[in-house]
Amino acid sequence: MNVRAVANEFAKMRRLRVVPVVVVMVVGVVAYSCVVLTTPGFFESVGDPSGQAWELLLGGLSLAVPLVSPILLAVLASRQVDIEHQGNGWLFSQTAGLSPGHLCRAKFAATGTVVVAATLAQSGLVVAVGGLVGITGAFPTGQWLGYTASAVVVNLVLFAFHLVLSTRATNQLVGLGVGVLGVFVTLTSMGMPAWLAHLFPPWGYYVLATPVEAREVGIVSLDPSHLGVIALGVAGGVLFVLITRLFDRREA
Amino acid sequence: MGSVRAEFLKLKRSLSWAVVVLLPLMAVVTGAANTVISGEPLEGDWHTLWMRVVVLYGLFPLAVGVAALASLVWRVEHQGGNWNALMGRRVSTPHVVVGKVAVLAALTAAMQAVLVVGVVVVGKVVFALPGVLPPRYLLVSVVIVLACVPVAALQSGLSMLMRSFAAPVAVALLGASTGVLLLVARFEVLTVLVPYGLVSRATQLGTGTFMDGGSVTAGAVAVFGVLALGLAVVVTAGSVAVLDRRDIR
Numbered sequence: 001m002n003v004r005a006v007a008n009e010f011a012k013m014r015r016l017r018v019v020p021v022v023v024v025m026v027v028g029v030v031a032y033s034c035v036v037l038t039t040p041g042f043f044e045s046v047g048d049p050s051g052q053a054w055e056l057l058l059g060g061l062s063l064a065v066p067l068v069s070p071i072l073l074a075v076l077a078s079r080q081v082d083i084e085h086q087g088n089g090w091l092f093s094q095t096a097g098l099s100p101g102h103l104c105r106a107k108f109a110a111t112g113t114v115v116v117a118a119t120l121a122q123s124g125l126v127v128a129v130g131g132l133v134g135i136t137g138a139f140p141t142g143q144w145l146g147y148t149a150s151a152v153v154v155n156l157v158l159f160a161f162h163l164v165l166s167t168r169a170t171n172q173l174v175g176l177g178v179g180v181l182g183v184f185v186t187l188t189s190m191g192m193p194a195w196l197a198h199l200f201p202p203w204g205y206y207v208l209a210t211p212v213e214a215r216e217v218g219i220v221s222l223d224p225s226h227l228g229v230i231a232l233g234v235a236g237g238v239l240f241v242l243i244t245r246l247f248d249r250r251e252a
Numbered sequence: 253m254g255s256v257r258a259e260f261l262k263l264k265r266s267l268s269w270a271v272v273v274l275l276p277l278m279a280v281v282t283g284a285a286n287t288v289i290s291g292e293p294l295e296g297d298w299h300t301l302w303m304r305v306v307v308l309y310g311l312f313p314l315a316v317g318v319a320a321l322a323s324l325v326w327r328v329e330h331q332g333g334n335w336n337a338l339m340g341r342r343v344s345t346p347h348v349v350v351g352k353v354a355v356l357a358a359l360t361a362a363m364q365a366v367l368v369v370g371v372v373v374v375g376k377v378v379f380a381l382p383g384v385l386p387p388r389y390l391l392v393s394v395v396i397v398l399a400c401v402p403v404a405a406l407q408s409g410l411s412m413l414m415r416s417f418a419a420p421v422a423v424a425l426l427g428a429s430t431g432v433l434l435l436v437a438r439f440e441v442l443t444v445l446v447p448y449g450l451v452s453r454a455t456q457l458g459t460g461t462f463m464d465g466g467s468v469t470a471g472a473v474a475v476f477g478v479l480a481l482g483l484a485v486v487v488t489a490g491s492v493a494v495l496d497r498r499d500i501r
């Protein structure tokens with residue numbers, strides 16, 4: 001993968017309205033996270049140093065990310081690949097020395113950077129909201145950073161999956177349909193025991209990364225499966241490289 | 253009628269059936285699976301099952317599904333030289349736009365029918381619920397279909413303007429999220445004036461969630477119906493005006 005190919009993908013993004021889609025994703029996640037502000041008793045706990053307002057906000061973030069991200073990551077991947085389908089870009093790139101597999105990896109490197117930036121921005125903005133409403137309790141740094149890192153990994157794996165899917169299926173309805181299916185899988189995974197959620201990659205891993213949960217007794221800390229998320233990242237990376245190499249062997 | 257038939261013909265080889273069948277079934281399966289996994293019984297029988305399936309479905313999957321169908325309906329016009337053929341058509345612009353909205357409304361009605369059948373089958377087979385689905389949910393289903401028409405008209409307009417298949421779906425997700433926030437913030441009037449908010453609100457009719465009182469009254473049904481038709485007419489008229497000012501490319 002060469003730098004010029006990645007730079008070229010950034011240039012393509014300028015006309016693909018990637019920025020508005022990413023803004024929708026960030027705003028959507030922050031807005032859904034802020035729904036917890038309407039929880040009865042939230043503002044009473046804001047000024048309490050021993051309160052759980054930060055944990056409540058983190059719970060909102062960990063619910064918002066899996067609700068919003070699957071569909072918009074599918075949209076992002078579809079936008080990147082659909083132009084190549086419509087303009088026969090696969091063949092043009094190949095004649096210019098950039099095979100379909102290389103092109104896919106360049107797309108992942110370029111748009112993946114945007115996905116990482118968007119995920120970090122979501123997390124940072126929710127922290128900013130917490131600061132703005134004046135939460136005085138201790139900030140759960142470890143839990144927050146752990147969840148953000150896990151969300152980055154799961155988002156990247158999901159984006160790579162959609163990139164491959166949109167490349168193989170010319171009809172972009174397939175990719176978007178799978179994106180919507182992902183939301184339902186995530187919602188179902190929320191009630192599953194952890195061992196069962198492991199069997200629904202990559203969407204089930206959003207749930208495995210969840211650091212806190214609201215129960216009748218209040219917010220309780222969970223033991224997120226960071227190891228499982230790392231395994232997902234490694235397996236997803238290896239599979240992405242293998243599958244995109246297979247793309248190089250087929251006729252454009 | 254000819255325009256509507258032509259639009260159905262164009263959809264014949266698309267995957268629209270997958271959205272119409274799979275999306276509501278996924279909502280039913282998710283509602284049922286969550287009930288089974290959580291181990292919480294359906295205390296209110298049909299009411300609880302309906303609520304667990306339909307409320308979440310109406311928050312944003314339904315709007316996204318309608319958006320995907322609208323993208324499918326317009327996709328053919330953006331391919332090859334079809335846009336120029338559309339610009340040189342013999343039928344009037346209102347016929348084209350209304351034909352597409354009518355097809356979308358028919359597909360939305362089919363989606364709702366699949367959802368109702370799915371709820372009945374799961375209620376009987378999986379949870380062995382007594383009796384049948386109360387008729388008021390059939391009335392609510394009609395309201396949901398009517399509330400989907402403004403969203404269908406709006407998404408049809410967006411898909412007409414955007415060549416991308418996915419971009420209008422992203423707009424639908426943004427619109428649905430806005431609707432949810434309006435619901436959560438309890439801005440009742442504003443919620444039902446935004447097409448996406450109207451769909452979310454209509455799916456809650458009779459469930460008692462968010463702003464809903466839990467009953468299905470004739471007045472509420474009439475208000476939803478009038479609002480839906482009014483919004484649909486305004487949005488469709490807007491689409492007609494925009495398409496009239498478009499040219500070949």
